[in-house]
Structures are given as structure tokens and as C-alpha cells.
Amino acid sequence: MGTLHDPASQSLAAASVLAPSPGRPPEEVVADAAPSATPDKDVLSDVLRVIKLTGALFFWVDASSPWSVEVPRADSFAHLILPRAQHVISYHIITQGSGSVSIDEGSPMEFAEGDILVIPHEDSYAMCSASGVRSGLSPEDSLDFFRAMAAGQLPFVVNEGGDGPLLTRYVCGFLGCDARPFNPLLGALPPLIRIRRAAGAPSDLLDRLIELTLAEVSVQRPGAECIRLRLSELMFVEVVRRYLEALPPEQTGWLAGLRDPAVGRAVALVHENPARGWTIEELARETGVSRSVLAARFTRLVGCPPMQYLTRWRVQLAARLLTDGLAKVSAVGRDVGYESEAAFSRSFKKLAGVSPAGWRDGRRG
Template sequence: MAGDALSDLLRTVRLTGATFFDIAAQDPWAVCSPAPSSILPKILPGADHLISYHVVTNGRCFARIVGEEAIAVEAGEVVVFTRSDPHIMSSNPDLRADPPTADVLDIASAGQMPFHINYVRDGSLSARLVCGYLACDAQPFNPLLEALPPVIKAGDSKGDAGWLGQFINLAVAEVAEKRAGSETVLTKLSELMFVDVLRRYVESLPPQHTGWLAGLRDPHLGKALALIHDRPAYNWTLEALAKQSGLSRTILVERFTRLVGIPPMHYLARWRMQIASELLSAGNSNIASIAAKIGYESEAAFSRAFKKVIGVPPSAWRLGIRAAGNVESAAGPNEVLWTETEIGPARGPDRPQP
């Protein structure tokens, strides 16, 4: 069930692959990735959040966020910058690099992908990388992004037999052969690769770790999260959620709040608003029908709840007007935002008890 919650979140926040780079390099070399603010308008207009990744397919190199310690990355490993902080990929951890020029980003966004960058001068290749960007929605509520560290490195102990090895082989083939549909194949491969990196990260978490991913790993909280994600419009109460999760009400609230960071009913309300924001942005449903889909019996109750969480009414969100900052611009993370009666009763097919 926990895996379902992760899949549902990734689907709802619209994870998608974007521009790809094929980099061939010769020592010494260094490439700097610019800040998301300069990348998004060029290659991902309208995207909320940028994730960058680099898969080393040959040789080795170093990866580091500007101003931080360098990480060695070997062939067969991938490094993911979950916030796309300005970072440097280089042959030596001490090398500096200038960010790509606007011209390079323009060419990359307009040309056929993958975009090739050649730093080889005399034919002596020392490293090769397949790099790219993923985009997803950060607002109004993406607990996954809050739970991830700035950098994740993953490797495949099984070599080519593991998923990352297969990803590398397929990515290299698509880059080299330039077959019809390669761009789409690379896009889907990068999304699958990211999900696999997330799985590995969850499995590596220490027992004392807290956060949304730690909640997924807990069998009882994973069930609670899956229930909320699977049936967001249901008239959940703490008693019903606790019973279905195999915990007492008191323990559910304590454990959920400690690991996930907010109480279960607050999580339910925010998750409903995430779904609502996606429906509003799609523009295919009126506000009354969206209210019904996420568990509110009236448009007025939904509009009040939406503004309470997001900071702007649903109509403003649909027009592209965002509240300053993130979800917590409307209320701090520890404020009591809702009582159970304020969450809103369910209607329609989700009315029966679970």
C-alpha cells in the first residue's frame, strides 16, 4: 500500500522528464549547472520545481553543490540534485566552472534532444555522462520534496544486471542511435530511474529517520497514507483512519505527527488541496464539481478551506495567481488549521464506512 501512496503522489504532482544532455569529456573538465531560475524559462516554462540528474556511463567524476563537499561518482552510478541547486560536475573536485550561457540553453531547448556537449580535444575520452532534468509541482503540497536531501547518489551493486545498469545501457543506446521516438524513450527512462532512486533511498534510511518517506516505510502509517491517497473524498475521522491502519487513535496521531510532521487530518486537508489545485490548473472542471470530487458538500466550504490552506481562493489559483511562498504562507506548520468537522464531509460513492 505504501508504494501506492508514492505512485499516487508522483502522478498528482505531475513528474515529467525534460531536456537531456550527452556529455563527452576529457581531463581536466568542469561543467556548472545554473540556478533553476535561469533554466525553467528556457526549457520548462510553467514548471514549479526542477530536479537534475547525472548518470556516469563511462569513467568517473566528481559532483558538488557550489560551496559544498564534492562526491565521487563512478561509471554505473547516478547523482540526483533534488532541488537543482547550482552544482558542478568535474574531473577534479577543486575545479571551478562558469554556468552555461543563455545561448547554450536556447540551443538545447530548441534543438533535437539529446543535446551533445563535447569537451574532448584529442580523442582521449575520460568520462561520459547522460544528464537531464525532471520537473514536478512543488505547490501547494508536495511532501516528497520536503523529505528529500539536496543530493542523492545511487549505484547498482549488480552491475549491468540491475535496473540502473539497464537504464544506462538503454540511455546510451538511445543517445547513440538517434532512433525515432528517442526523446520520448529518454523521458520515460528518466522518470523510472528517479522512482528507482527514491526506492533505494527509502530502503537506506536509518530507523530513527523522520519525514514523509519514513512514514511510508512504517507499515501502519504507510497504510494510513495509502488510505488517504486512495480515498481523499471519504469522510475520514481519526477513529476510522486509526482502525483501518491498525492503531489506536492516540498512537496514530502521535506517530503520524512525529514522522510525517503534521497530524493526519491536516495531511488529509492539504492533500485534498493538492488534488484540487491540479484540477483547477487543468481547467476542465468547475469549482463545484472539484469540491465534490475531494469531499466537500458545498462550493463555499471548499473555497474557504482552499483559501485557508493556499492563501488565495480557487478562482485566483485557476488564473495562475499564487500566494507568496508555499503552503505555509497561509499558516505555519505547527498551527492548528482544522478541526475534523472543518475537513468537510464526503459525498457520493465514498459515503459508506470503510
């Protein structure tokens, strides 16, 4: 594991990324926060709205040594905690103690007080107090736990581990969202994110959100669960913002593209008016660079050409409209920029794998 360096910012120490290949040691990504582009459209908020980010489960864990928690793939328990979610994201905020986390039995990554861990791709993972410690619980035991927690049969504070001194406390959160037809945020996130917060740093937004959550736990007023879930959504958004700020200059991906002046502006224009008949020439003119420069830079950072991104985002918008509304397929197609129902249906089926009507029937079913 690489050596961590002191950052310039007090509120954020670094972001760590666990490489996806099995057995590969964790990589440390350490960088000062880079300035973000300031497009007219808040693209991150737009994406979070359309992919329907929803709090699913949120609780507190007090773990005494020796302790270990093994969590199966999220798609095995998603139907228990959020039945209508296409995808479940797991995250943990370490408020006290330390330990290690590994994805799919891969190389472990150490974590400490103040760290934030995010598992965005539904992978199985294990958290423990020390290497080699295992709980001995089966995947079915984990499913029983999630079933009971979702049913309100367990307390908000869960005790784990052995008879040793209290070693670690952490917030455990699960969020639902859409992954299909197109979720640019998920595609930009690695299998494991660790965001490090400097010890002794002044209280920040994340600290205040945690304090509000704990206050709701202590008073147990009506509606507390709803407030905790909304607060968990806010905490996740703040984590994504910190990850974005910590990306190194050479990083590629959708989030990195938002920071680039030209690419970020082009993405914002697409999100601001997705139904407009954009061409690469128009986007290049609006962003102040040549067509070739925009195409090359957009493809390198985002992973696809600008016009392909526009098509994918239109289909994602259409999927949301088809799921939530009653408009005819032809009307939905026009709303996202297609002049004919046939053209819309071809684009939608190519990306989503089913026709617009089939998507609507499947989601409502």
C-alpha cells in the same frame, strides 16, 4: 566523509546525503534495504501522477580531463527547458570515471562509476574532475547552453573539458514537476542524493533503461526524443525507489513514513479515498493502532498530523483538477471531500495562497 560498508544487496550499495547547512561536510547514510509497507494504494505512483512528473531535457556528456560544469539554480533556466513546470529536478547517472559534486559552493562529495546523483531542490551545483577545477563559464553561458539544447541545436552527446584522456561519462537529466500547493515527495528529499551501485553487480532495471536510451540514440528513429524523455522519467522513479530502500531505520520524512506499517497504511487510505470524511479515530481503527499512537507516529515520521496531511493532499488534488479540467470550483471542492464551496475555498487559499479561481486563472495564463 564517513566510511562506506559493503551492503547485503548487490543492486544497491548505499545512499549518501549532503547536509543542507553551508560548509557542513557530506554525511554518508548506509543501510540495508528496509522492508516497505504494502498498502492497498501505490502511494508513490499516485503522488508522481498528481504532481505531473515530466521529462524536460535529457542528454549524454563525455568529459575529458580537466573538466568542470557549473550549473546555476534551476529556476533560472526552467522557462527554457520546460516553461510550464513549477519546479525542475536535476539528476546524473555516472557510467564511467569519477569526480566530485558540490551544492551551492558547499563541501564536495566524491562520486564514482555507477553512482547516481540527484539535486531535487533547484540548487546551483558544480561537478568537476578534481578539486579546484573550474570551467570559467558564466551563468549566462549556461543559460545559452540550455537554450540551445532545448531548441535541438546541440547533439545528444555533449563533449566537455580539456585535452586529457576521456575521464568521465554521465547521463544528465532534468525533470519538471509541480511543487505547490503540496508535494510530499520533494519535502522528503535532501539537497543532494548519491546512490551508490556495487561494481560488477548483475544488470538491473536501471541498466536496462539506460541501454534502451542509448539504443534510441544510435538509430535516431522518429520519436526518439519523446522516448528518451519518457525513459528519463522511469529512471528517476527507479532512483527514488532505491533511495527509499536505502533509508536507515531512524530516518524520518514522508518516504520513511511509507515504510511504517501503521503510517504507511494511513497514508494509503487517504490516497485511496481522499474525499471520504476521515477522522483520526477511523484511520486509527483501520490501521490497527490507537489514536494517540497513530497521531504521534504519523507526526514524527511525516512531519504533520494525519488530518493536516489529508487537507494538504485534498488541496493538491484540487489544484490538479483546476489546472486540467473545466469543472466549477464548487464541483472540484465536492470531488476532493468538501461539503461547501466556502470551506473548500478557505482551505485552498490557506495552503495555496490564492483562491481556487485565482489558481486556475494563474496556471492557465
